[in-house]
Amino acid sequence: MHSSEQIPHPVIRRLPKYLVHVQELREEGVEWASSQEIADALGLTSSTVRQDLSHMDLRGISKKGYETSQLEAVLRQILGADIMHHVVIIGAGHLGRALAEHGAFARRGFEICGLFDRDEDLIGKSFGNAEVMSIHELAEQAGKVKIDIGIIAVPSSAAQNVAEMLVEAGVKAILNLAYKHIQVPSNVTVVDARIMESLQELAYALGKKGKAVN
Amino acid sequence: MHSSEQIPHPVIRRLPKYLVHVQELREEGVEWASSQEIADALGLTSSTVRQDLSHMDLRGISKKGYETSQLEAVLRQILGADIMHHVVIIGAGHLGRALAEHGAFARRGFEICGLFDRDEDLIGKSFGNAEVMSIHELAEQAGKVKIDIGIIAVPSSAAQNVAEMLVEAGVKAILNLAYKHIQVPSNVTVVDARIMESLQELAYALGKKGKAVN
DNA sequence: AAGGTTTTGTCAAAAATTTATCAATACATT
DNA sequence: AATGTATTGATAAATTTTTGACAAAACCTT
Ligand SMILES: NC(=O)c1ccc[n+]([C@@H]2O[C@H](COP(=O)([O-])OP(=O)(O)OC[C@H]3O[C@@H](n4cnc5c(N)ncnc54)[C@H](O)[C@@H]3O)[C@@H](O)[C@H]2O)c1
Ligand SMILES: NC(=O)c1ccc[n+]([C@@H]2O[C@H](COP(=O)([O-])OP(=O)(O)OC[C@H]3O[C@@H](n4cnc5c(N)ncnc54)[C@H](O)[C@@H]3O)[C@@H](O)[C@H]2O)c1
Numbered sequence: 218m219h220s221s222e223q224i225p226h227p228v229i230r231r232l233p234k235y236l237v238h239v240q241e242l243r244e245e246g247v248e249w250a251s252s253q254e255i256a257d258a259l260g261l262t263s264s265t266v267r268q269d270l271s272h273m274d275l276r277g278i279s280k281k282g283y284e285t286s287q288l289e290a291v292l293r294q295i296l297g298a299d300i301m302h303h304v305v306i307i308g309a310g311h312l313g314r315a316l317a318e319h320g321a322f323a324r325r326g327f328e329i330c331g332l333f334d335r336d337e338d339l340i341g342k343s344f345g346n347a348e349v350m351s352i353h354e355l356a357e358q359a360g361k362v363k364i365d366i367g368i369i370a371v372p373s374s375a376a377q378n379v380a381e382m383l384v385e386a387g388v389k390a391i392l393n394l395a396y397k398h399i400q401v402p403s404n405v406t407v408v409d410a411r412i413m414e415s416l417q418e419l420a421y422a423l424g425k426k427g428k429a430v431n
Numbered sequence: 432m433h434s435s436e437q438i439p440h441p442v443i444r445r446l447p448k449y450l451v452h453v454q455e456l457r458e459e460g461v462e463w464a465s466s467q468e469i470a471d472a473l474g475l476t477s478s479t480v481r482q483d484l485s486h487m488d489l490r491g492i493s494k495k496g497y498e499t500s501q502l503e504a505v506l507r508q509i510l511g512a513d514i515m516h517h518v519v520i521i522g523a524g525h526l527g528r529a530l531a532e533h534g535a536f537a538r539r540g541f542e543i544c545g546l547f548d549r550d551e552d553l554i555g556k557s558f559g560n561a562e563v564m565s566i567h568e569l570a571e572q573a574g575k576v577k578i579d580i581g582i583i584a585v586p587s588s589a590a591q592n593v594a595e596m597l598v599e600a601g602v603k604a605i606l607n608l609a610y611k612h613i614q615v616p617s618n619v620t621v622v623d624a625r626i627m628e629s630l631q632e633l634a635y636a637l638g639k640k641g642k643a644v645n
Numbered sequence: 646a647a648g649g650t651t652t653t654g655t656c657a658a659a660a661a662t663t664t665a666t667c668a669a670t671a672c673a674t675t
Numbered sequence: 676a677a678t679g680t681a682t683t684g685a686t687a688a689a690t691t692t693t694t695g696a697c698a699a700a701a702c703c704t705t
Binding site for chain 3: 497
């Protein structure tokens with residue numbers, strides 16, 4: 218199979234984990250990794266790993282496994298780590314600032330090229346490499362540099378409004394950190410990332426465990 | 432079906448979305464919500480919504496739907512919003528501090544009762560309601576208050592080590608924000624929440640879209 | 646009170662995802 | 676070079692998840 222086909226969503230969500238792992242292996246000087254080794258490291262089955270990797274432009278070799286350099290290369294390519302994406306953050310609050318100051322994004326192909334807020338007091342301040350601009354300048358800025366990804370880091374109540382501004386500005390990919398579902402046209406991709414949901418998932422697990430017999 | 436049964440994982444991951452939505456409805460004064468309304472608001476099918484809610488201690492009423500107050504109550508109960516969880520954050524860097532200063536967690540049952548770092552210069556400083564303690568005090572602190580959830584907000588290289596300290600301290604639920612898979616005993620639940628992975632998912636979508644015919 | 650209508654709960658079908666299996670392959674050893 | 680062995684790639688089976696369909700329920704209108 219080739220990378221031109223549609224890759225199932227569960228597979229896509231696992232690819233970043235493979236990438237991190239294979240990069241670690243390479244740092245350790247490991248040149249080959251079998252599906253079993255990868256599975257053990259990531260808590261998967263070897264079958265799942267082989268199935269997943271079969272979607273990519275890559276062939277393993279019997280008795281050796283997959284070449285780590287090649288595996289890293291195809292994963293980087295698919296996950297966009299080789300091209301620089303222009304990312305803007307809307308909301309320069311606690312979370313938005315933490316993101317702007319986080320160096321790791323640029324190293325994986327995501328350059329923060331704009332940080333916007335509606336609070337006049339914040340405008341002009343710098344966090345990481347980004348200077349806070351007025352939210353009213355978003356459209357203008359979108360005209361100058363193509364914005365690939367918009368990150369919503371404003372309170373939930375403003376999330377839908379901000380989403381619409383991003384769509385209006387031509388942004389086709391949105392990372393929504395606000396704890397609220399946003400509605401966008403079908404040609405725009407939204408991915409939610411919510412720490413609160415993860416905590417609630419843990420709370421559920423704790424609740425079940427407390428009641429379980431084991 | 433009753434809440435004592437095992438709820439499928441995909442369902443669990445959707446429950447927080449239902450909770451947010453139903454809370455919004457209640458704020459608007461809406462007393463009833465049909466599966467179709469919920470589905471439309473959240474981008475699901477009504478069948479999925481009914482299937483999901485059938486796992487819970489709740490019955491809808493023909494022609495009216497589900498009572499929002501009742502729905503909120505069962506969701507809060509399952510997601511642990513009614514009992515206070517004791518949460519510690521390991522790593523008082525950019526992200527750890529943003530989390531500590533985020534007020535919304537306490538309102539949903541997650542009280543930050545500890546913030547730990549190994550950097551001596553940070554110890555004693557306060558963020559939100561939490562004062563930074565030395566990582567060496569973690570075990571001691573765990574003896575005083577039961578830690579329900581540990582959040583890993585240290586660099587990837589320290590994540591496994593921190594995970595082991597949490598396990599050692601008796602923590603049974605871990606939220607891992609570091610971009611690395613951690614190994615823990617099977618009686619410990621780990622949930623990963625990674626902004627980087629979400630960005631990479633978006634990058635994949637952008638890559639595909641660029642190549643697609645439409 | 647009867648009839649019409651909307652929406653649930655449930656069951657079954659369909660689709661998607663994961664896991665198991667195994668022949669083919671390619672390497673290592675002798 | 677022949678043999679043994681570990682590991683892939685592919686296929687099929689099993690499992691899980693989503694969707695479809697519809698009788699039963701309960702509300703509303705008249
Ligand atoms: N802080 C965290 O650790 C954390 C964790 C998970 C999720 N979140 C979510 O991220 C979002 C932001 O959280 P935060 O803690 O950074 O909040 P915050 O209050 O610290 O910051 C929000 C910022 O958004 C700005 N803002 C508000 N409305 C705006 C608008 N319409 N346009 C532009 N800017 C606007 C505000 O001026 C403020 O600077 C929230 O939805 C929150 O739930 C935060
Ligand atoms: N900042 C972000 O927006 C962001 C976003 C997504 C993910 N993350 C992830 O969260 C983690 C933290 O990111 P950050 O930006 O806050 O980094 P940071 O460098 O600002 O902070 C890390 C903190 O961890 C402390 N630390 C290191 N090793 C430790 C140990 N063994 N025990 C206790 N404390 C230790 C350091 O002293 C530092 O204060 C990283 O894994 C990062 O990938 C951060």
